[in-house]
Structures are given as C-alpha cells and as structure tokens.
Amino acid sequence: MIAIDKLSVRFGKVRAVDDLSLAIDKGESILLAGANGAGKTTLLRALAGVLRARPGSILYDGCPADHRSRKKIAYIPASISLYDGMTVKEAARMHAHFYGRSAAWTISEPAFRPGQKIASMSKGEKTIFFLSLALGAAPEYLFVDDVVHFLDPHLREVFLTSILRLIEEKQLTVIMASQSAFEIEGIPERVMVMEKGKVILDENVDMLKQKFIKFYGESIPEDIPVVFSRQWQNAREMYVYPYQAKVHHLDNVEHLNLTEILRAFIGGEYARH
Amino acid sequence: MTVDFASPLPVYEQIKKNIKQAIARNIIQENQNLPSIRDLAQFLKINPNTVARAYRDLTQEKIINGRAGVGFWVEKSEQLDLKKKDILREEFFKFTEKAIEMGFSRRQIKDLLDSFFPEGDDK
Numbered sequence: 379m380i381a382i383d384k385l386s387v388r389f390g391k392v393r394a395v396d397d398l399s400l401a402i403d404k405g406e407s408i409l410l411a412g413a414n415g416a417g418k419t420t421l422l423r424a425l426a427g428v429l430r431a432r433p434g435s436i437l438y439d440g441c442p443a444d445h446r447s448r449k450k451i452a453y454i455p456a457s458i459s460l461y462d463g464m465t466v467k468e469a470a471r472m473h474a475h476f477y478g479r480s481a482a483w484t485i486s487e488p489a490f491r492p493g494q495k496i497a498s499m500s501k502g503e504k505t506i507f508f509l510s511l512a513l514g515a516a517p518e519y520l521f522v523d524d525v526v527h528f529l530d531p532h533l534r535e536v537f538l539t540s541i542l543r544l545i546e547e548k549q550l551t552v553i554m555a556s557q558s559a560f561e562i563e564g565i566p567e568r569v570m571v572m573e574k575g576k577v578i579l580d581e582n583v584d585m586l587k588q589k590f591i592k593f594y595g596e597s598i599p600e601d602i603p604v605v606f607s608r609q610w611q612n613a614r615e616m617y618v619y620p621y622q623a624k625v626h627h628l629d630n631v632e633h634l635n636l637t638e639i640l641r642a643f644i645g646g647e648y649a650r651h
Numbered sequence: 652m653t654v655d656f657a658s659p660l661p662v663y664e665q666i667k668k669n670i671k672q673a674i675a676r677n678i679i680q681e682n683q684n685l686p687s688i689r690d691l692a693q694f695l696k697i698n699p700n701t702v703a704r705a706y707r708d709l710t711q712e713k714i715i716n717g718r719a720g721v722g723f724w725v726e727k728s729e730q731l732d733l734k735k736k737d738i739l740r741e742e743f744f745k746f747t748e749k750a751i752e753m754g755f756s757r758r759q760i761k762d763l764l765d766s767f768f769p770e771g772d773d774k
Binding site (some may be wrong): 539564 | 696
C-alpha cells in the first residue's frame with residue numbers, strides 16, 4: 379500500500395504538486411489523467427523516488443522509501459536519455475547493478491542485440507526495452523508516464539500484455555499517466571484527474587461511468603452539476619457529473635467511454651466549481 | 652465476446668451477461684471449459700481482476716464452477732435448466748420494467764409478446 383500525505387513539490391514559485399494526500403491499495407490499477415503541466419509526471423517522479431517529497435511524505439507499506447523499497451518500484455519515464463550513450467548490454471548491466479539482480483528478459487519480442495546502441499532505438503523501442511528491464515526486476519509498483527501513444531499497434535500489444543500478466547501473477551500496483559484512456563480503457567479500475575498540482579477527480583471507473591452523462595438542452599438547468607458544456611447547433615451539449623437518475627430525472631441521457639469523459643474534465647470547468 | 656466501454660454496465664457485469672447468454676443459447680455447453688482468466692483478459696485487453704470478478708460471481712451463482720489456476724467450466728445440466736429459466740426471468744424483468752416505465756399497460760405488454768408468435772400457436 380502507498381500512503382501519500384500532504385505532498386508538495388515546488389519548482390521555484392510553481393507548485394507542480396500541491397498538498398496532495400492519497401492512499402493506493404496493493405494491486406490497484408490507476409489511470410492518472412490531466413492536461414500538460416497538471417503535475418502527473420512530477421507526481422510519478424516523486425512516487426518513484428526520483429524527486430524528494432518535501433514537504434510531505436510517501437510511505438510504501440508503512441515505510442519511507444529507502445534503497446530497499448526502491449527495488450520494489452519500477453518507473454518508465456516518457457523520455458529516457460540517461461542511457462543514450464550505452465549499448466543494450468551496458469544498460470542492462472547498469473540496471474542489474476542498481477537492482478542487485480541480473481535483468482531477466484521478460485519480453486522476448488522485439489529482440490534487442492547486446493551491441494545495439496540505445497540511442498539508435500525509436501522512442502517506442504526504448505520504452506519496451508526499459509519496460510522489459512524494469513519488469514525483470516519483479517517490481518511490486520509500476521509507474522508509467524504517458525508512453526502508450528508513441529507505441530505502434532504491435533509494441534502496444536507487447537506492452538499491455540506484459541502489464542496484464544504481472545497484474546494477474548504478482549498483484550502489481552500500476553499507475554499509468556495518460557491524457558486519454560484510448561486503447562488502455564479496460565485496464566484501470568480507478569481514475570484520477572489532476573489540475574494545477576491537485577487531484578480534482580478520484581473515482582472508481584465503474585462508478586464514474588454510471589455517474590457521468592451527456593445530454594442536450596437549451597440552457598443549463600438549475601441544480602444539475604454540469605462539468606462542461608458547449609453549443610451544438612441550436613442546443614447545448616452538456617456533460618454532467620455526478621448525475622443521479624433518481625434526483626435529476628433527465629431524459630435521453632447518453633453514457634460515454636472513459637476517453638470522452640476525461641476530455642470533459644481536462645480543461646473543463648470542473649475544477650472551478 | 653466484446654465489451655462496450657461506453658456502457659454504464661460495468662465490464663464484469665457485461666462478461667457475466669455474455670456468458671449467461673452463451674449458455675442459454677447453447678453456444679457454451681455443460682462441462683465445457685471457459686477461457687482462463689489470463690486468456691480472456693488478454694483477448695479483451697482488460698484487467699484480469701475484472702475477469703476474475705465475473706468468474707467469481709458466476710461461481711457463486713452456481714452457473715460455472717472452478718477456481719483460478721485450475722480453470723472454470725460450465726455446471727451440469729439439471730441445474731442449468733433451472734438457471735436458464737432464471738436467466739430468462741432476469742431478461743424479462745428488465746424488459747417489463749422498461750415497458751412499465753414507458754407507460755405500457757399489462758395488456759399491451761402481453762399483446763406485444765404474443766405478436767412475436769405465429770397466429771393460432773398457443774403451445
């Protein structure tokens with residue numbers, strides 16, 4: 379279990395993560411969404427131990443992160459330049475040194491040659507290479523930055539298959555940062571949306587899909603929590619959350635997939651309500 | 652099997668419904684094995700916990716039997732005939748609820764149902 383308590387990360391005057399408290403259970407799969415600059419990457423970096431949590435604390439199974447708990451954590455950043463000067467073999471050795479065990483190749487496809495330069499790989503190949511290294515260390519926590527969108531369909535399949543296998547076999551806890559749920563919709567059980575360093579939505583995916591609806595009307599009715607609306611022909615298209623059928627009694631409501639729901643939250647008016 | 656991510660019905664409920672319907676229509680037969688949790692999760696690109704939850708519910712409802720790691724199969728037929736009636740009753744319940752909500756009377760609902768059968772067929 380991860381317990382985040384009053385975590386803030388500041389870059390100069392900017393609060394990238396602002397007084398955040400969260401609890402994450404073992405085995406949970408979470409989608410972390412939000413616009414560019416919302417604080418997703420900073421939160422993942424703090425969780426991975428790349429950034430110091432100050433002020434605030436992050437506890438893993440009740441203990442602060444130290445060199446031992448770090449080994450339970452795998453982090454896949456969106457851009458990896460650290461290893462660019464190395465070959466596949468050298469990067470694997472350095473990784474093994476850090477994690478104290480030799481990297482098992484958990485992903486056999488695509489195959490990487492030992493002498494291949496990391497710098498010569500495409501962004502997608504690099505991601506799979508580092509995922510393979512990271513999963514080889516048998517992590518309990520996996521934090522993945524917004525990488526899915528630059529994987530081609532084949533690599534995406536490799537990526538998802540590997541993660542699904544670890545969720546089943548090892549009860550892996552996964553947090554994936556992404557602007558949309560496209561192609562990964564079936565994985566998260568919980569979704570969080572960040573804006574300006576704060577979590578503005580934290581909801582179970584099944585509940586969110588029941589409580590989030592779209593409908594058309596001429597004006598915004600009173601007492602209906604409209605998250606986002608826009609003019610469409612002669613009517614307004616309105617996105618409502620949380621919707622309660624027994625209270626609000628709207629006709630012809632439409633339910634949406636996660637990507638469409640997230641689109642209404644990101645840059646929507648929800649945070650200002 | 653497919654799942655609809657835009658549906659308010661949770662994915663594990665959709666899987667349960669799909670399997671029940673497949674059993675009721677004899678697409679899956681008694682004692683036949685279901686795909687493993689892993690295979691179905693990989694096939695649908697969904698969280699294995701979601702599949703596990705659907706299988707756990709169906710096991711509790713005695714529609715399927717088995718456990719994770721060993722495998723799951725469809726229960727024997729005496730129970731299955733009863734289950735089929737339950738499955739149909741569940742579908743009828745939803746249909747009737749919707750019809751009443753839309754303002755149809757008992758007579759109208761009966762007539763509508765009758766209209767699906769050839770005239771003079773009272774069996």
